[in-house]
Amino acid sequence: MPGANVTVNIEDNAFVDPSGRRNGDAEVTIRSGETVGWRHVGANPHTVTSTDVPSGARAFDSGTFGNNETFTVTPSVPGTYVYHCATHPSIMVGSRIIVT
Ligand SMILES: [Cu+2]
Structure with missing residues (x-):
């Protein structure tokens, strides 16, 4: 997606990373500032x-969004x-961003 180094799709009801892993298995790795x-x-x-x-990183929350909309985060603090x-916290749970 334009403006992003890596894109996670949000399907119903799953976060899907570029490798096809879903929800608790979904994980992307970026460098600080990406x-x-x-x-x-x-x-x-x-x-x-x-x-x-x-510790020291900013929390994020897209708010509710829908079809064809996008959201981006640019973390600066390394970590998970x-x-x-x-x-849908019981279904769409535990996806990770690893910042190096
Ligand atoms: Cu949901």
């Missing part, structure tokens, strides 16, 4: 909401970021 993008390709509203970020969908 951008992760999410592209909503489903029908139902979802969110991208951090649940755990490295975990996020879920706040609307």
